[in-house]
Amino acid sequence: xxxxxxxPTHLIKTRGQHVTLRCSPISGHKSVSWYQQVLGQGPQFIFxxxxxxxxxxxxxxxxxxxxxxxxxxxxxxxxxxxLGDSALYLCASSPGKGVYEQYFGPGTRLTVT
Amino acid sequence: TQLLExxxxxxxxxxxxxxxxxxxxxxxFSSLQWYRQEPGEGPVLLVTVVTGGEVKKLKxxxxxxxxxxxxxxxxxxxxxxxxxxxxxxxxxxxxxSYIPTFGRGTSLIVHx
Numbered sequence: 242x243x244x245x246x247x248x249p250t251h252l253i254k255t256r257g258q259h260v261t262l263r264c265s266p267i268s269g270h271k272s273v274s275w276y277q278q279v280l281g282q283g284p285q286f287i288f289x290x291x292x293x294x295x296x297x298x299x300x301x302x303x304x305x306x307x308x309x310x311x312x313x314x315x316x317x318x319x320x321x322x323x324l325g326d327s328a329l330y331l332c333a334s335s336p337g338k339g340v341y342e343q344y345f346g347p348g349t350r351l352t353v354t
Numbered sequence: 355t356q357l358l359e360x361x362x363x364x365x366x367x368x369x370x371x372x373x374x375x376x377x378x379x380x381x382x383f384s385s386l387q388w389y390r391q392e393p394g395e396g397p398v399l400l401v402t403v404v405t406g407g408e409v410k411k412l413k414x415x416x417x418x419x420x421x422x423x424x425x426x427x428x429x430x431x432x433x434x435x436x437x438x439x440x441x442x443x444x445x446x447x448x449x450x451s452y453i454p455t456f457g458r459g460t461s462l463i464v465h466x
Binding site (some may be wrong): 245274276281282283284285286289297298299331333342343344345346347348350 | 358387389394395396397398399402442444453454455456457458459
């Protein structure tokens with residue numbers, strides 16, 4: 242079975258631009274979470290969606306938004322990019338509402354110049 | 355201040371050595387997970403512990419959840435170069451926010 246997939250794998254953007262990252266969960270998984278991982282740190286929780294509804298939100302500005310589609314795939318949008326948004330963005334899926342056991346994708350490496 | 359403190363931050367050892375890494379908090383967790391992450395990849399789930407005092411084994415890896423569910427340890431016996439990676443602990447607070455928290459990780463290098 243396919244694991245969690247993310248696209249694109251790498252992305253370079255300029256300050257002020259916006260970006261859309263995409264994630265497809267493991268088949269049958271209804272929950273998708275997004276994380277930001279800066280070099281040298283553990284992943285920081287951004288959002289969790291379950292059955293197309295937002296179930297959790299981390300301490301990130303309103304420039305960050307997300308949504309989940311009927312097929313349970315998800316998009317993360319970031320507006321007005323800052324240099325500090327440069328990071329590895331990880332998507333994780335889990336079968337149910339809880340995020341206790343998550344299966345991560347390979348991530349999207351975003352560089353903001 | 356990190357909710358989950360991992361130690362040590364870095365560890366460089368020779369093949370065949372044993373090691374223990376720690377994940378500590380002042381908060382109680384309903385469950386705690388350990389992940390291993392290799393450069394350029396997402397974390398891979400190793401184990402979930404849910405009961406205070408629980409011990410789980412995965413080949414040469416032994417995971418323990420503290421009796422009070424505030425801390426956990428990972429012990430690797432006879433480390434191999436393939437064990438190299440970033441070891442992360444993560445958990446959700448018992449009765450608190452739904453938001454899961456990750457520690458900063460322990461970066462392990464095992465030299466042949």
